[in-house]
Amino acid sequence: MERRLAAILITDMVGYSRMMASNEADVFARQQKLRLEVIDPKIAEYGGRIIKSTGDGVLVMFHSVVDALRCAVMLQLEITEREAFQPLQERLVYRIGVNLGDIILEDGDIYGDGVNVAARLVQVAEPGGICIAETVVSQVKGRVSSGFEFQGEQRLKNLPDPVRLYHVKMVPEKPADRQMPLKIGDFTFNPKSGVITDANGEIVHIRSQSQKVLAVLAETPDKLVTKDKLISEVWNGIATTDDSLVQCITDIRRTIGRGSIETFPKKGYRLRIGNATSAPAPAIAPNKKRYVWPAIVFLFLMSGASIYLLWPSDPSEDSQTLDIIGGPSDIKLAVLPFTNLSGDPELRYFSNGLSEDLTTDLSKVPDLTVISYASSVELNETEQAFSRIAESLGVRYLVRGTVRHHGDRVRINVSLIDTGAGSNLWAERYDRDTRNPFDVQEEIARNVAETLSLTLGSKATEQRRVEPDAFYMLLRGLEKMRTYSPSGNAEARKYFEQALEFDPDYARAYANIAISYGRETEFRYSEGISIAEIQKGLEAAITAIRLNPNLPDAYFALGILNLALNDYDKALAAARHSIKLDKNYSDGYALLAEAGVYGGDLSEALAAIRNAKLLHPKHPATYDWVEGHILFQLERYEEAKPLLEGVVEQTPDFLRAWLLLAATNGQLLDLEEASFAYMRAQGLLPEIGSGKAEEFAWYVSEERRANLRNGLEAANQELRKVK
Missing domain, CATH: 1.10.10.10 (Winged helix-like DNA-binding domain superfamily/Winged helix DNA-binding domain)
Incomplete structure (x- = not known):
């Protein structure tokens, strides 16, 4: 018998007996799927050990009470999200209790006051909520994202002393807060x-x-x-x-x-992680070059015929350069994230998804410049006046709205604001079945266009042919993808794959799967590239284009993957085609610029990235990196330097930004700063050193390779002097 202090988490399903009595087979199957796909993996992720499970819950032990509470929060949030679109009376809802106390371990089971108190806490927790004792609050306060609400001191069944209880005000854990065992x-x-x-x-x-x-x-x-x-x-x-x-x-x-x-x-x-007794072949090649070995090239050539069949028949269409980058039109508009009034923060993905898709639909309107939704998604209209929001985005018109769910119905209020005149140009309310969300989107887009005296593009929207459940899975995935993190990228891909289970011909799901694999290469600039990731990404992109040749995201994904393959001609062609399909596609312009600095026209590349920034005022740091890279190759080092300094400040682990900053300072003969930047790059990738600079110069032009190499050599020589 062993005694120890441990954190205990207990779950209990609300209304288990009633639901089993009404539809035993269905409830059991759904519950098992939830265990397999959400509950058990989440417990393992946070280092918990399942001691035993009952028909409607589990008893889990953690070494850390912080991990136990984080796990409880993420369990409740993910279960709520999964069940949100089940009829209210059929949703699987759990209560959770978390306690920290003494336990006894014997024969693989646990006993003691720590377990007894946790069992009572779960009984008084709210449906969908978490109840904890004061001992937990004192240990986790300031170490978790969530807050706590005191519920008073209560006497719990069979416990001799009253317990001070708290309700957890759940806030999702940030990816950086998680450390997976x-x-x-x-x-x-x-x-x-x-x-x-x-x-x-x-x-x-x-x-x-x-x-x-x-x-x-x-x-x-x-x-x-x-x-x-x-x-x-x-x-x-x-x-x-x-x-x-x-x-x-x-x-x-x-x-x-x-x-x-x-x-x-x-x-x-x-x-070695996984099976430590064997040595599995690494998925990533040890060579740190971004060049891809013959197996990848062979794979791409094998799929190339399909890609060329899908490409525009007139080669001149995609051989143009500056002609496709026109200035923005005079009428500029942004769609603000619709406010979720449903009381359930987990339904935010629906309101954000509706806003994002409305942005895409309005982008098809001729003579209308629409700001990237990624720039407006973080803006909160309650924190500043509409005029300030419009000024920060560089627009005159704003589309705003609210979304409220009532069971299977959704009410959407939308208005179009002229911030210059300080007036509402148009407002409308829509009541719709949540199973048919697509007509609302098209109707809103058409009304906004007509109010601005424009003509909505005549192309039929793909969404009208999509299974609603597939659309909802896509929205969930897009919400995760907006975190711009490796973990969010992986979670997003799972949702896109689930979308295909509901609708196997959903082009947008395939396109976003391809983008997620393309992003895998972006997240690992300092490493080699997995053959499997490139292959899956290419297959998904090609499938998306076959299903819908007019989908900009599919060509964008194809461009990212071609960029990873160092096939700049195809990357440039894909980027240009994505822009032709959507003239407001900021990521398409950014891709055109990045591919251009490696193997295209630098003037076109500079025009493209600056246009991308106009369309995406709240752009990520990578946009500044691309512009700095182009200015470096144009030998405008003084202009490149402040951009690159801003990038490394925002993203200190971005290897290529440190290398480029080192080369820029080397060319400017700011050798002390050059050596510092090169040292930081070495810290991110210790293998680089003298004679290795050419491994990071993925250019078609020998002149551009020499420009980077010379700057890095100056930085490296100064660093050797310091050492």
């Missing part, structure tokens, strides 16, 4: 706490120095970590020898398996 063979390592547990969930003890070495290796699993980095971070300047490091590596291998760590003689070590 790593699976290493039969063991699990929590990088945050340093705790190693075996297959039975028991803690495995290891020397503290060895634990620190494992933590550094776990920061970049399946990648080489140099001996110098390990010694520097673990011993922190204290004089030591390689023998101390070797002893720690031996200790780790003895504890979690010989195959857990791979040695690279005279270089360093690599932590």
Whole structure:
């Protein structure tokens, strides 16, 4: 028998007996799917151990009460999102109780006051809510995103003393707050706490120095970590020898398996995750160049025939350069995110999705400039006047709206505001069935266009032919994709794949799947590219174009993937075609600019990125990086420098921005700043050094390669002097 302090999480399904009595088979199947796809993976993600499950709930133990509460919050939010479009009486709703207290472990089960209090907490939790004791609040306050509301001191059944109870005001955890435990063979390592547990969930003890070495290796699993980095971070300047490091590596291998760590003689070590007894072939090639080996080229050539069949028949259409980049029209408009009045924050994806799709529809209107929805999505109309919002976006007209759900009905209020005149030009209310959201979009777009005395584009909208459930899954995915993070990208792709389960011919779902794979290459600028990701991305993009040749997103995805393949001609053609389909497509212009700096016309590239910025005033830092890159290759170094400095300030882990800043300062002979930027780049990718600069110059032009190489060599020479 063992006693310890632990965090306990218990879930309980609301109305379980009633629902099972009415439709046992359906409820059981849905509940099992929820366990498989949401509950169990989320518990594992936050390091929890399921002790036992009942028909309607689970008992879970955590080593960290912070992880337990974060897990509870994300469980409730994701379950609510999954069930939002089930009829109200048929939704699966859970209560959760979380407690921190003493427990007894015996024969794989747990007992004690910590468990008893948690069991009572879950009974008084609100449906869809989380109830916690004051002991939890005192431990997690300031360490989680959520807030707490005191519910008073209550006596709970069979407990001798009253308990001070709190309701959790749930706020989604930020991706940066999550630290997922790593699976290493039969063991699990929590990088945050340093705790190693075996297959039975028991803690495995290891020397503290060895634990620190494992933590550094776990920061970049399946990648080489140099001996110098390990010694520097673990011993922190204290004089030591390689023998101390070797002893720690031996200790780790003895504890979690010989195959857990791979040695690279005279270089360093690599932590293998997954099955530590075998050495699976890495999905990412060790060569850090962005060039892709013959297998990828062969794959692309095999799919090339399909792509060319889908391309415009007149080659001159996509061989034009500056002609397609016209200035914005005089009539400029932005769609603000529609306000969700439904009381359920998880329905925000519907109102945001409606706003984003309305932006896309209005972009098809001739003689109308529509600002990218990504620029307006974070604006809150209650925080500033409409005139200020319009001024910040560079527009005169704003479309705003509210969305309120009533069971299977949705009420949408929309108005068109002329901020110059300070008046409403038009307002309308729509009551619709949530199963048919598409007619509302088209009707609103047409009314706005008519009010502005314009003609709505005559092309039929693809959405009218889409299964509503597929559309809702797409909206959920777009909401996740807007986080611009690797984790959000992966979650978004799952929703797009679910959309295809409802509608296998949904072109927008395929296009966004392709974009998600294209983004995988963008998120890993410092690494090689996975063959599987490129292949899946190309297949999805080609399928999207076959299903809908007029979908800009599909060509944008094709362009990103071609850029990853260093096929700049096809990337440029895809970017130009996406812009022809949507003249307000800011990402299409940005892609045209990025492909242009590697293998196109620099004047066209500069015009394209500046047009992208006009269409997307709240653009991401990558837009500034592209413009800085173009100015660098135009030898306008003084103009490039402040842009690149802003980029590294916003995105300090952006390797290519540091390299370009180093080269810019090198060309300006600001050698101290050049060496500093080059040193920061080395910190992100230790393998770069003398003679390696050409590996980061992916240009068709030898002149552009030489320009970057010369700047980097000046920075590197100065850095060697300092050292």
